Amino acid sequence: MNPQIYQDLQKIYPEIAITAAFLITIIADLTAPRIRKIGTFTVTALGLGTAFFLSLPLFAVPGSTMFFGMVTLDPVAVFFKCFLIFSSLLVLFAAPGAREFKKVHLGEFYALLLGITLGMLLLASAADLLMLYLSLEMVSIGSYIMVGYLRNERESNEASLKYLLFGAVSTGSMLYGISLLFGLTGTTKVAEIRQFLAGGGASGDNSMMLLVATVLILAGFGFKTASVPFHFWCPDVYAGAPTPVTAFLSVAPKAAGFAALIRFFFSGLSDAGSTTSPWTPFAAVNWTILILLLSVVTMTFGNIAALRQENMKRLLAYSSIAHAGYILMGAVVLNAEGIQAILIYLITYLFMNLGAFFIVIEVFNQTGSFELRDYRGLYRRSPFMTIAMSIFMLSLMGIPPFAGFFGKLFVFAAAVNHNLAWFAVIGALNSVIAVYYYARVIKTMIIDEGEDRTRLPLSAVSTALVWLMLLPTTGLMLFWDRVQQLTRDSVRLFFGS
Amino acid sequence: MIGLGHYLVVSMALFSLGIMGVLTRKNAVNVLMGIELILNSANINLVAFSRFSSGNLNGQIFAIFVIVIAAAEAAVALAIVLSMYRLIKTVNLDQADKLKG
Amino acid sequence: MDMNILSVVIFYFFAALTIVSAGIVVFARSLIYSAFGLLFTFFGVAGLYVYLGADFLAATQMMIYVGGILILLLFGVMLTHKLYDLNLKSETFQFIPALLIALSVFVTLAGVAIRTTWHNHAQRLPNPTTAEIGQLFMRDYILPFEVASVLLLVALIGAAMLVRRKPQ
Numbered sequence: 001m002n003p004q005i006y007q008d009l010q011k012i013y014p015e016i017a018i019t020a021a022f023l024i025t026i027i028a029d030l031t032a033p034r035i036r037k038i039g040t041f042t043v044t045a046l047g048l049g050t051a052f053f054l055s056l057p058l059f060a061v062p063g064s065t066m067f068f069g070m071v072t073l074d075p076v077a078v079f080f081k082c083f084l085i086f087s088s089l090l091v092l093f094a095a096p097g098a099r100e101f102k103k104v105h106l107g108e109f110y111a112l113l114l115g116i117t118l119g120m121l122l123l124a125s126a127a128d129l130l131m132l133y134l135s136l137e138m139v140s141i142g143s144y145i146m147v148g149y150l151r152n153e154r155e156s157n158e159a160s161l162k163y164l165l166f167g168a169v170s171t172g173s174m175l176y177g178i179s180l181l182f183g184l185t186g187t188t189k190v191a192e193i194r195q196f197l198a199g200g201g202a203s204g205d206n207s208m209m210l211l212v213a214t215v216l217i218l219a220g221f222g223f224k225t226a227s228v229p230f231h232f233w234c235p236d237v238y239a240g241a242p243t244p245v246t247a248f249l250s251v252a253p254k255a256a257g258f259a260a261l262i263r264f265f266f267s268g269l270s271d272a273g274s275t276t277s278p279w280t281p282f283a284a285v286n287w288t289i290l291i292l293l294l295s296v297v298t299m300t301f302g303n304i305a306a307l308r309q310e311n312m313k314r315l316l317a318y319s320s321i322a323h324a325g326y327i328l329m330g331a332v333v334l335n336a337e338g339i340q341a342i343l344i345y346l347i348t349y350l351f352m353n354l355g356a357f358f359i360v361i362e363v364f365n366q367t368g369s370f371e372l373r374d375y376r377g378l379y380r381r382s383p384f385m386t387i388a389m390s391i392f393m394l395s396l397m398g399i400p401p402f403a404g405f406f407g408k409l410f411v412f413a414a415a416v417n418h419n420l421a422w423f424a425v426i427g428a429l430n431s432v433i434a435v436y437y438y439a440r441v442i443k444t445m446i447i448d449e450g451e452d453r454t455r456l457p458l459s460a461v462s463t464a465l466v467w468l469m470l471l472p473t474t475g476l477m478l479f480w481d482r483v484q485q486l487t488r489d490s491v492r493l494f495f496g497s
Numbered sequence: 498m499i500g501l502g503h504y505l506v507v508s509m510a511l512f513s514l515g516i517m518g519v520l521t522r523k524n525a526v527n528v529l530m531g532i533e534l535i536l537n538s539a540n541i542n543l544v545a546f547s548r549f550s551s552g553n554l555n556g557q558i559f560a561i562f563v564i565v566i567a568a569a570e571a572a573v574a575l576a577i578v579l580s581m582y583r584l585i586k587t588v589n590l591d592q593a594d595k596l597k598g
Numbered sequence: 599m600d601m602n603i604l605s606v607v608i609f610y611f612f613a614a615l616t617i618v619s620a621g622i623v624v625f626a627r628s629l630i631y632s633a634f635g636l637l638f639t640f641f642g643v644a645g646l647y648v649y650l651g652a653d654f655l656a657a658t659q660m661m662i663y664v665g666g667i668l669i670l671l672l673f674g675v676m677l678t679h680k681l682y683d684l685n686l687k688s689e690t691f692q693f694i695p696a697l698l699i700a701l702s703v704f705v706t707l708a709g710v711a712i713r714t715t716w717h718n719h720a721q722r723l724p725n726p727t728t729a730e731i732g733q734l735f736m737r738d739y740i741l742p743f744e745v746a747s748v749l750l751l752v753a754l755i756g757a758a759m760l761v762r763r764k765p766q
Contacts, residue, residue, distance in 0.1 A: 005740070019748060026755065067741035108759045115752035122745060130559050134742050137566045138749045141573055145756030151580050158593045161577050165528055168570055169519050172535035175563065176512055179542035179556075186551040186717035188559060196717075205713035212710050236596040498602070499609045499649070505711050507613045507646065511620050511639075513704035518624040520696035526674045530623050530636050533667065537643050548650045552719035554730055557652050558739055561731070564662050565746050569753035571667045575674045576757035582678040 008066040011058065011073050014051040014081055015121050021047020022114040029107035036107060041096065044110040048089045048117065055081040059490075065127050069189045072127040072263075075490035079343060080124035080259040083350065087252040088117045090354055090465065091244055097461045099365040100150060100242040109149060113248075116142035120252060124259035127267075129178045129188040132260055133171070136220060139253050140167050146248070147241040159240025166233040167223055174220025180213040190268040197269065202285070211285045214269070218290065221264070224257030225324045228298040235305075238317035243364060246313055247357035250320045255346050258327055262339060265291075270334060292332045296426055299325025303433045312360050312370045315437060316353070319396060322434060323349055326411055329427055333414045336491045341414040343487040345407035348476065352395040352404050355469030359389045362462040367452075372441065377450025382458060386445045388466050393438040395473045398431045403476040504545035511538035525578045525588040529571065536567045609649055616642030629675050636671065640664050651724035654731050 009016070021043055028039040055078055063074035071077075092113060095101055101109075119138030126132040144167065148160025182188055184206060185196040196202075202210045222230030238246045269287055302322030309315040327349075330342035360370065362385065367374055379386040395402035408431060412424040476483065511534050518531025540560045547556025582588055615638055622635030640663045647656035735743050 022748065022751075026751075068738040070739075070741045108755055111755055112752065115748060118745075118748060130555075130562060130739075130742055131745075134562060134566065134745055134749070137570070138745065138752065141566075141569055141749065142752050142756070144573055144577065145752075145760065148577050148580065148760060151760050152584070154584050154595050157577065157580050157584055158595050161525065161581055161593060162596075164570075164574050164577060165519075165525070165532075168529075168532045168574070169516075169535065172515070172532055172539065175536065175539040176542065179508075179539045179546065182543060182556060182559070183546035183550050183716045184714070186546075186719055188555055201717075206715060208710045209714040212707065240596050499606060501716060502711075503609065503613065504646065504650070506708065507616060509704055509707045509711070510617045512707070513700045514617075514620040514624050516703055517696055517700035520699060521624070521693055524629060526671060526678065527629060527632055529671060529674070530632055533636065533663075533671075534620050534623060534639065537639065537663075541643060541646060544647055544650050544652050544655060546716070547652070549721060550717040550719055552721065554727060554734060557655050557727060558731060558734055560652070560655055561658060562742060562746060564658060565750065568662055568667055569750055571670055572757045573753050573760075575670050576760040578674055579677060580760050588678045 005067070011061060011064075011066055012071075013054040014058070014085070015118060017051040017054055018047055018085075018114050018118045018121070021050075022111055022118065025107070025111045025114060029111070040107045040110045041092075044092055044114055045089070047114060048085055048092060051117075052082060052085045052089070055085065065191070069191070070128045070131045071122060071125045073125065076262070076339065076343070077125035077259070079487070079490045080255065081121050083346065084117060084120045084124065084252050084256055087248065087255070087350060087354070088113055088120075090468070091248040091252075093461065094247065094358055094361060094465055095244040097365065097459055098242065098244050098361050099368070101244070104150060109146070112142050112146050116146070116253070120256035123256045124263075126260060126263065127190050129182070129190065132190075132264065133175060133178060136174075136224065136257075136260065137171060139256060140171060140224070143167075143245075143249060143253060146245045147237055149245065150242055155240035156242065157240075159237045163233050163237045170219045170223035170230055173216050174223075177213045177216025177219070180209060181217070184209055184213065190264060193268045194270070207285055214285050214287055214290070217264070218294070221257055221261045222294065225254050225261065225327075226321050227294050227324050227328065228301045228321070231298070231301075231321050234321055235314050235317040238320075239311060239313045239370075243313065243357065243361045243370075246317075247354055247361070250316065250353055250357065251350050254320070254324065255350075258331075258342060258346070262331060262342065265331065266334070266339070288332050288334055291328055292420075292423065295325050295328035295332060296423070297325075298322070298328060299427065299430045303430050303437075306434070306437045309437070310372050312363075312372060312375070312441075315372070315441070316356060316360070319434070319437075320353065322430065323353075323396075325430070326408060326427060329411045329415055329423065332423070333418045333420065335418075336488075337410075337414045337417060339491045340487045341407075341410035343490065344410045344483065347483065347487075348395070348403035348407035348473075351469045351472045351476075352392045352402070355466060355473060356389065356392040356396065358462060358465045358469060359385055359392070362458060362466070363456075365459065365462070366456045372444055374450070375441065375444050376448035377453070378445040378456075380453055381450070382456040384463070385456065385458065385466070388470050389445060390442045391470060391473060393442050397435050397438045401474075401477050403473045406476060406480070501545055501549040504541060508538040508541040508545070511535075511541065523590050525581065525590055526575075528590070529574050529578075532574075533567065533571070536563060539563065609646075612642050612645035612649065615639075616646065629679075633668070633672050633675055637664060637668055640668065651727070653726055654728040 025040050025043045028043050029036055058078045059075055061073055065072045116139050119135045122135035126135055144160050144164040147163050148157050150156035185193045226234040299322045302318050306315055306318035327342055327345050330338045364370055395404035398404045398408040412427055415424040515531045515534030519528055522528050540563050543556040543560045578588055585592055619635045619638035623632045626632045644656045644659040
């Protein structure tokens with residue numbers, strides 16, 4: 001057996017931990033009904049927790065590719081590993097308390113969560129197109145099942161069908177694009193593709209084929225990150241899926257999709273740069289323009305469509321589409337600053353978006369409704385939920401001093417620093433448009449009068465989770481230096497490989 | 498002699514037909530068939546390029562994995578379709594309108 | 599020379615079989631016709647694989663696609679219609695716009711592909727591939743190999759869970 005494999009095995013302890021937890025959860029699910037509820041939950045939580053702590057030391061490992069060039073290990077990949085495992089953990093804790101899951105056996109849910117997390121970890125570090133496609137499909141197929149988990153509910157089933165049909169076509173097109181790229185370059189390894197393109201492999205007429213292949217591959221990335229025009233599944237799936245699943249989808253697979261997008265475009269289709277000079281896309285295909293268009297269309301469409309939503313899940317769905325547009329801004333600038341902006345934005349987005357969803361889950365648990373009109377007068381019924389939700393809304397708007405402001409600040413600054421000030425202006429205008437629908441939620445909760453005036457009892461778990469999301473959202477500016485340092489170091493080492 | 502171009506034409510035709518199937522068909526199982534056409538077209542590409550452009554078997558191995566993934570996807574898809582049939586006694590996509598776009 | 603002409607003819611046979619069957623899948627009015635069209639498409643593709651020297655892949659294609667996926671699709675067709683509805687007609691909508699889109703996709707792809715010079719490499723001589731594929735799975739592709747097994751397990755659990763009849 002190849003000694004290289006032994007060394008590589010030591011670097012994927014997180015993935016091994018999750019796979020082991022996955023297998024043990026399946027077996028644990030076969031035990032007696034009384035113990036399996038707690039058993040499966042505990043195994044999953046332990047598995048995710050162990051994986052998280054196994055990921056932390058990986059920050060210090062020098063960048064390398066493993067398993068014959070299938071996956072890379074660099075600080076950006078480790079950042080995403082920690083991010084994704086953490087998101088899965090949070091959703092894990094929110095799931096058992098959700099009203100939608102009250103009568104449903106969750107053993108398979110936990111197993112699916114672990115399987116999807118494994119796929120996401122690999123997606124964030126894929127260095128070969130085969131690994132990229134395989135892990136993308138792993139995340140997607142797991143997600144289709146999760147969305148349809150409430151198999152006796154029409155909405156859940158319909159959502160999973162739409163998700164699957166749309167997703168299969170998008171990833172199928174992406175696969176076709178990958179095959180064309182394979183034909184052009186003769187290899188599926190992203191690093192070798194870059195070498196080939198750097199050597200002028202795609203000059204002249206070949207650049208058109210490269211463009212076609214890139215557009216097709218973008219279909220897959222656009223689908224995973226819910227960017228326009230591959231977003232059609234998003235509102236229906238978010239609305240129909242059980243809310244913990246929606247919360248999960250809005251953060252984790254999206255972030256994993258962005259990680260893969262960064263890795264593919266920056267490491268594969270760009271000419272090597274350094275921390276000082278920006279990378280340049282190969283003259284053959286200036287994909288930055290493509291992504292710029294995508295970004296503008298995505299944020300504008302997301303914000304405008306959210307304006308008239310009356311259902312909280314749909315509103316947050318369109319809001320997350322808009323945020324994908326802002327995140328894409330970071331990908332356009334094509335240098336260390338851009339990637340750092342994306343990482344920071346994702347951190348802030350994790351807390352504020354999950355926080356908003358946790359409140360939506362709890363309100364549904366107590367009132368049974370997702371409609372905005374049933375949030376009227378929430379202030380009288382539960383001041384805590386209202387204030388927390390208002391903070392999340394303000395953060396999503398990008399109002400200082402909350403976390404969302406910093407995310408937008410970095411993304412806009414990256415654009416401005418690269419002669420794309422007009423792009424940042426469009427982003428700022430979009431944020432202004434977004435103020436309307438976020439503020440509408442706040443107004444409905446605080447100012448409007450609701451019919452029901454009874455106090456809302458809140459579950460301890462929900463309260464704890466909301467606090468957990470609230471603290472970073474409000475307190476991020478206190479730890480600002482640490483966050484900046486972390487992301488900057490991660491990115492600097494990314495360029496070394 | 499049969500060259501790379503011949504295979505590419507076949508795969509492009511399959512891809513376009515697959516897209517056509519996905520866009521026009523109303524029965525969910527029919528749409529799945531269109532998706533299988535798309536995946537097969539990409540596979541033909543991969544194997545053809547493996548033979549003519551890359552000098553190794555990587556394309557074929559990729560194709561094997563695609564077949565595996567297609568099988569998994571088809572299984573899950575049919576499970577969802579069967580679930581749908583149990584709930585609303587039809588698999589016509591027009592009837593899937595509880596969630597308005 | 600005879601062998602050459604014969605081999606070219608057989609290629610065109612398989613290519614035509616594949617494309618015409620795919621056409622049946624997409625345009626046939628009855629669902630059963632579509633399913634059998636798909637069967638012949640898979641068969642044609644397997645033939646093309648043999649032509650490309652991918653013997654193991656052709657066998658895999660037949661086994662998994664025809665023997666697995668197609669059977670699954672046929673079950674899907676049979677289990678999702680009412681017994682008395684023997685026609686199994688499948689309606690179509692938006693025919694003309696979809697046709698235009700599909701045609702433009704084809705023309706764009708073909709037009710760009712004609713002018714492309716694909717990556718050049720010394721061509722592989724046709725060889726039995728099974729042994730080499732086996733070795734590659736255990737060496738270069740060991741990680742995707744293991745991950746694919748987890749993927750299959752996830753799909754297995756999910757599909758079984760979605761269709762289970764046990765009341766909740």
